[in-house]
Amino acid sequence: MTNCVRLHDRAVVEVSGDDRVTFLQGLVSQSVEGLADDEARYGALLTPQGRILFDLFIVGRPGAIWLDVARARREELVARLKIYRLRARVEITPGEAEVWASWPTAPAGAGPGWVPDPRREGLAWRAWGPASPPVPNSGAEEWRRRRLELGIGDAEDFDFDRDYPVELNLDLVAGIDFSKGCFVGQETTSRMKRRGQVKTRLVPIRFEGPPPPRGAEVLNGALRAGEVRSGVEGLALALLRLDRLEGDLTVDGRPVHPHS
Structure with missing residues (x-):
């Protein structure tokens, strides 16, 4: 259909x-x-x-x-x-x-x-x-x-005037042309990509039940791993630290599983 x-x-x-x-x-x-x-x-x-x-x-x-x-x-x-x-x-x-x-x-x-x-x-x-x-x-x-389901963020997943575009995967969804020359914010964007300074990204996560509220903390044990952005039953996008994806992740006490 x-x-x-x-x-x-x-x-x-x-x-x-x-x-x-x-x-x-x-x-x-x-x-x-x-x-x-x-x-x-x-x-x-x-x-x-x-x-x-x-x-x-x-x-x-x-x-x-x-x-x-x-x-x-x-x-x-x-x-x-x-x-x-x-x-x-x-x-x-x-x-x-x-x-x-x-x-x-x-x-x-x-x-x-x-x-x-x-x-x-x-x-x-x-x-x-x-x-x-x-x-x-x-x-x-x-x-x-x-x-x-395809891991694509939208405006409801972005904190405007706070998030960097590469954290939101714009470099992975044809949202940044690194060869076009100057644009507003180009220097920081290019430097983050070139030097591998991307420490957090939007990542799809799966869980049981209704979606956590926007901003709910994702924990790796006792450590903060990130926060939920938008979601539906059993599925959400979360802005997560890449160095804390391994291990037992939870949100609101429920296990969550990153997926590609």
Whole structure:
């Protein structure tokens, strides 16, 4: 069965104007050069210190680039981009496009514009806009389980202005182009990757029963190993110390097992 859901927690910001490519190229962690219409790439906007501020799908559109961002943070993204605009010939406006996901394939009979989710082959297909909308047959919980089963983090798993993108596995899901040149936060990001300074990562964990609350401590014996981010029955993502994955891990007194 093909599952299809409208992602109500995501929204679009439109960046248009002659300088849109060069403007975004110097800001985000993913290259936007050569972005074709209806092509999607994944990236982030970071702080100058290299911490994540926004995770973004970067979508090519005729005469514009759409940024698919967490709906709760869209106005903050618009304000942040306007700070960086200076003399660039760009317009930055909230968009009205809906955001959709479908898996394991695009929905039958769907209109044009469906593209593979760039974070992992086989994860899902994604679409933007009201044209030829499909009929949703799944909800947010089914989509959450789908991505957790494949170990893919989303905005609800990130602590913005605190986490580093490589801790959130953006380097493993095509979210950082290390060859593109400068972007905001590039120096810290490249140094962490180059020097092997990644000490924690998002890791899928399995357990019995309902998911622990966000922020619940994962323990390795008496030592803190990390914390839970998002979860569903029997499955969650946790930000864990890589040097404490071996041994008896527990959360809320329950055994947990990291898995790939």
